[in-house]
Amino acid sequence: MDALLVILLGLLILGLLVWLKPWQRLGWRQPEEPFPPAWRSILAEWVHFYRKLSPEEQKRFEYEVQEFLLNYTISGVAVEVDETDRLLVAASAIIPIFAFPEWHYR
Numbered sequence: 001m002d003a004l005l006v007i008l009l010g011l012l013i014l015g016l017l018v019w020l021k022p023w024q025r026l027g028w029r030q031p032e033e034p035f036p037p038a039w040r041s042i043l044a045e046w047v048h049f050y051r052k053l054s055p056e057e058q059k060r061f062e063y064e065v066q067e068f069l070l071n072y073t074i075s076g077v078a079v080e081v082d083e084t085d086r087l088l089v090a091a092s093a094i095i096p097i098f099a100f101p102e103w104h105y106r
Helices: 002-020 039-045 054-072 082-095
Strands: none
Touching: 039 054, 039 082, 054 082
16 A cells, blocks of 8 residues: 555656746747747848748747747847847857747757
């Protein structure tokens, strides 16, 4: 009876861990708004990598850029950072990890 209780308790704990996924990014924000068309134009004009992606890959790239910007602050030292700068920094961060969809900055 004790062994059965230990097994059931272990399964309950394991089930809670799988359901709650505490190891995933706590407090990580996901984009809820559509990707702004003005941002899309900036990426298309300035990011060669983005232009070479298929339409489906461009959507994923846009999502990851937007996700990066939601979770990280881009700031300059003795320089003003505008929207284009922020987008280019985010795109530069996403390009090296784009082939690894499961990988994210922490």
